[in-house]
Amino acid sequence: MNNYAIILASGSGERAGLKIPKQFAIIAGKTILEHTIEKFDKHNLISGIIIVSNPLYIDKVKDILIKNNYEKVLKVLPGGKTRQQSSYIGISAIKDINSNVLIHDAVRPFIDDEIISNCIEALSNYNAVNVAIESSDTIFEIDNNNLLKSNLNRKLLRRCQTPQCFKLETIKKAHELAIYDNLTENTDDCSLVLKYNLADIYIVNGSVNNIKITYPIDLEIANLIYEKQKKENT
Numbered sequence: 001m002n003n004y005a006i007i008l009a010s011g012s013g014e015r016a017g018l019k020i021p022k023q024f025a026i027i028a029g030k031t032i033l034e035h036t037i038e039k040f041d042k043h044n045l046i047s048g049i050i051i052v053s054n055p056l057y058i059d060k061v062k063d064i065l066i067k068n069n070y071e072k073v074l075k076v077l078p079g080g081k082t083r084q085q086s087s088y089i090g091i092s093a094i095k096d097i098n099s100n101v102l103i104h105d106a107v108r109p110f111i112d113d114e115i116i117s118n119c120i121e122a123l124s125n126y127n128a129v130n131v132a133i134e135s136s137d138t139i140f141e142i143d144n145n146n147l148l149k150s151n152l153n154r155k156l157l158r159r160c161q162t163p164q165c166f167k168l169e170t171i172k173k174a175h176e177l178a179i180y181d182n183l184t185e186n187t188d189d190c191s192l193v194l195k196y197n198l199a200d201i202y203i204v205n206g207s208v209n210n211i212k213i214t215y216p217i218d219l220e221i222a223n224l225i226y227e228k229q230k231k232e233n234t
């Protein structure tokens, strides 16, 4: 069975306060997007990669592809206004209905081989898989008056990361049902599968290094993680 990675890079990066979207910020001489593509391109179980790009930056992504000569990038597509729309654009581009898809945020460049392998392995038993880590913070829900409403049991809480991985048929159906219901703003793919009760969603352990680069401080943390991993690998 083929395993396709969809790399979502259509965000505008407003929260990072940068002039360019954060997927183009540089870590050790390479854009974050390049670091992320490389992880999937080099993984021996990945068959193909689809990049969903911010439409204003398609040429920049194409330049990156020419420069790096990746082996597995199949397509670059213009993304949507929301992450959910971008994700559906990527999903719709895969015609091989009996395949697995791994949907990953471009701004998580520290995804590692082991997590990718564990996700693909889990897809032989489950139709949906989410990567997540334990929460070191206690998390509670508030009401509209900014008053604490309920405490959640930290032992049962997980912080969601990506990739989120699916049998293509399952995630396609989830998105089609969401479109039918006029939903466009979902911030992840598993929550659609959950909403429509389409599959059990198995949790694969993520990593504290698999951060989503969102705010300016995250770029500094990303540089530290990069340096630490480089030292560990030499």
Ligand code: C5P
Pocket (backbone or CB within 6 Å): 008, 009, 010, 011, 012, 023, 052, 079, 080, 081, 082, 083, 084, 086, 087, 104, 105, 106, 107, 108, 187, 212, 214
């Ligand atoms: O905005 P958020 O933090 O949810 O973004 C997560 C990932 O989704 C990022 O890699 C971003 O580029 C991507 N995204 C997208 N299309 C959008 C919004 C976000 O591909 N319209």
